[in-house]
Amino acid sequence: xxxxxxxxxxxxxxxxxxxxxxxxxxxxxxxxxxxxxxxxxxxxxxxxxxxxxxxxxxxxxxxxxxxxxxxxxxxxxxxxxxxxxxxxxxxxxxxxxxxxxxxxxxxxxxxxxxxxxxxxxxxxxxxxxxxxxxxxxxxxxxxxxxxxxxxxxxxxxxxxxxxxxxxxxxxxxxxxxxxxxx
Amino acid sequence: xxxxxxxxxxxxxxxxxxxxxxxxxxxxxxxxxxxxxxxxxxxxxxxxxxxxxxxxxxxxxxxxxxxxxxxxxxxxxxxxxxxxxxxxxxxxxxxxxxxxxxxxxxxxxxxxxxxxxxxxxxxxxxxxxxxxxxxxxxxxxxxxxxxxxxxxxxxxxxxxxxxxxxxxxxxxxxxxxxxxxxxxxxxxxxxxxxxxxxxxxxxxxxxxxxxxxxxxxxxxxxxxxxxxxxxxxxxxxxxxxxxxxxxxxxxxxxxxxxxxxxxxxxxxxxxxxxxxxxxxxxxxxxxxxxxxxxxxxxxxxxxxxxxxxxxxxxxxxxxxxxxxxxxxxxxxxxxxxxxxxxxxxxxxxxxxxxxxxxxxxxxxxxxxxxxxxxxxxxxxxxxxxxxxxxxxxxxxx
Numbered sequence: 001x002x003x004x005x006x007x008x009x010x011x012x013x014x015x016x017x018x019x020x021x022x023x024x025x026x027x028x029x030x031x032x033x034x035x036x037x038x039x040x041x042x043x044x045x046x047x048x049x050x051x052x053x054x055x056x057x058x059x060x061x062x063x064x065x066x067x068x069x070x071x072x073x074x075x076x077x078x079x080x081x082x083x084x085x086x087x088x089x090x091x092x093x094x095x096x097x098x099x100x101x102x103x104x105x106x107x108x109x110x111x112x113x114x115x116x117x118x119x120x121x122x123x124x125x126x127x128x129x130x131x132x133x134x135x136x137x138x139x140x141x142x143x144x145x146x147x148x149x150x151x152x153x154x155x156x157x158x159x160x161x162x163x164x165x166x167x168x169x170x171x172x173x174x175x176x177x178x179x180x181x182x
Numbered sequence: 183x184x185x186x187x188x189x190x191x192x193x194x195x196x197x198x199x200x201x202x203x204x205x206x207x208x209x210x211x212x213x214x215x216x217x218x219x220x221x222x223x224x225x226x227x228x229x230x231x232x233x234x235x236x237x238x239x240x241x242x243x244x245x246x247x248x249x250x251x252x253x254x255x256x257x258x259x260x261x262x263x264x265x266x267x268x269x270x271x272x273x274x275x276x277x278x279x280x281x282x283x284x285x286x287x288x289x290x291x292x293x294x295x296x297x298x299x300x301x302x303x304x305x306x307x308x309x310x311x312x313x314x315x316x317x318x319x320x321x322x323x324x325x326x327x328x329x330x331x332x333x334x335x336x337x338x339x340x341x342x343x344x345x346x347x348x349x350x351x352x353x354x355x356x357x358x359x360x361x362x363x364x365x366x367x368x369x370x371x372x373x374x375x376x377x378x379x380x381x382x383x384x385x386x387x388x389x390x391x392x393x394x395x396x397x398x399x400x401x402x403x404x405x406x407x408x409x410x411x412x413x414x415x416x417x418x419x420x421x422x423x424x425x426x427x428x429x430x431x432x433x434x435x436x437x438x439x440x441x442x443x444x445x446x447x448x449x450x451x452x453x454x455x456x457x458x459x460x461x462x463x464x465x466x467x468x469x470x471x472x473x474x475x476x477x478x479x480x481x482x483x484x485x486x487x488x489x490x491x492x493x494x495x496x497x498x499x500x501x502x503x504x505x506x507x508x509x510x511x512x513x514x515x516x517x518x519x520x521x522x523x524x525x526x527x528x529x530x531x532x533x534x535x536x537x538x539x540x541x542x543x544x545x546x547x548x549x550x551x552x553x554x555x556x557x558x559x560x561x562x563x564x565x566x567x568x569x570x571x572x573x574x575x576x577x578x579x
Binding site (some may be wrong): 024028076077079081082117121132134140141143146147149150162164168170 | 197198205564572
């Protein structure tokens with residue numbers, strides 16, 4: 001009787017080899033699925049980043065409306081280009097009144113990276129001052145003082161990531177309000 | 183028995199770990215990651231060499247500072263970012279010499295990388311290079327001369343411009359267009375007519391300007407014909423592809439049989455040099471542009487007035503682009519060719535304005551792509567500052 005019970009238990013239980021094989025298969029499948037899962041996570045974060053950029057674009061547009069239709073003067077966080085007394089300020093300073101907060105200028109991927117621009121420059125996003133004070137209706141890029149190049153608003157890149165952290169590319173918001181998510 | 187099972191379990195786990203490691207190793211093979219802030223150039227070069235399994239020679243001061251960020255990118259992408267972001271001290275820009283170009287090539291613009299990034303990019307260029315000489319010791323000497331910027335009269339460099347980066351290959355408006363891999367170029371075989379080379383010198387072309395489309399070709403001073411010696415064929419290789427060849431003019435034996443068309447420019451050059459009892463080293467070069475002696479192409483430099491050869495060279499360089507953007511680039515190239523023909527057919531007084539309008543439109547299109555997207559934030563800030571200063575100057579502020 002006792003012998004038969006043991007035998008039955010043996011038949012019902014998994015052997016170590018069976019368990020290891022199952023675990024191995026699970027581990028292999030996890031390994032294979034990891035890159036695509038990671039890719040989906042990155043894409044979701046990139047979309048969130050793109051939403052932040054869109055908010056910045058909308059705020060800039062509102063600021064321009066209050067500034068005779070001209071883009072506001074916002075200084076570069078990586079290397080200031082305006083003199084200290086020029087009145088140019090940072091993203092929060094210029095667009096804070098239009099709803100931009102510290103949370104808006106944080107890209108989720110940038111915040112989780114080891115080379116976070118937010119930690120280095122105080123913002124995950126870089127404003128492009130090349131179009132500051134330019135009319136939103138007909139912006140011009142000055143390659144040289146006597147070589148103005150009219151630029152379509154769809155090409156006016158207002159704000160981008162500092163680094164190509166979205167799978168080797170940078171998200172950006174443009175003068176016409178569209179934003180990219182890579 | 184339990185011990186056997188333990189061994190089995192250990193074996194399976196070890197296998198999984200090894201499989202995992204191999205998987206990630208294969209996935210990341212040849213991809214480069216460099217995230218540095220203000221480090222010496224020599225350190226970055228060593229890192230790229232180690233990760234890409236390549237050799238890079240440079241004539242730039244190894245202490246020049248580099249700030250760059252690339253994450254799992256191809257070797258050409260990494261070299262492009264390096265070329266854009268290396269900061270050469272102003273004093274070194276004047277003194278850093280390059281090997282002289284003594285023929286109808288790209289002046290002393292060593293390593294001018296046009297396939298995917300050479301055009302309008304900055305003072306530093308990179309390219310796939312071949313150092314070819316009569317023996318390995320001569321090749322070593324060529325490399326040494328290149329790195330030290332010697333100006334030996336016998337030192338020959340062959341490099342012809344291709345404006346691949348002028349073509350907006352990326353369909354995404356804010357992304358850097360892919361960089362063409364020069365290793366993917368072909369050797370189409372010798373054409374009936376190879377660009378003749380004169381001894382007259384011309385200034386190196388301004389890389390920030392496109393060739394003067396409206397100009398007519400300068401008179402050819404040497405009758406065309408197939409080359410008869412090694413140096414002539416090295417020149418023909420460089421004319422057919424976006425590569426950089428350094429050789430010594432003293433090594434110029436006659437060539438009985440021209441190199442046959444090969445699928446790869448790399449194997450064609452290697453086979454050719456080998457069959458002529460020479461030695462060749464393949465590497466990458468990273469170098470500053472300098473003022474070069476005159477060449478036969480006038481302002482056009484390596485175009486040498488032969489647009490057909492230049493167009494063929496661009497098409498060859500486009501082979502290095504990913505397939506999904508290559509067709510787009512070819513379409514754009516055809517548009518540029520059509521525009522050039524339109525300009526040539528236009529009255530002379532109209533040509534300048536046509537070119538100016540065309541250039542403005544292209545610049546507006548390319549404003550955000552290419553170099554800007556690969557620059558470090560600090561480097562980009564410099565560019566922005568120039569634009570702001572230009573605007574203030576234009577507005578009289």
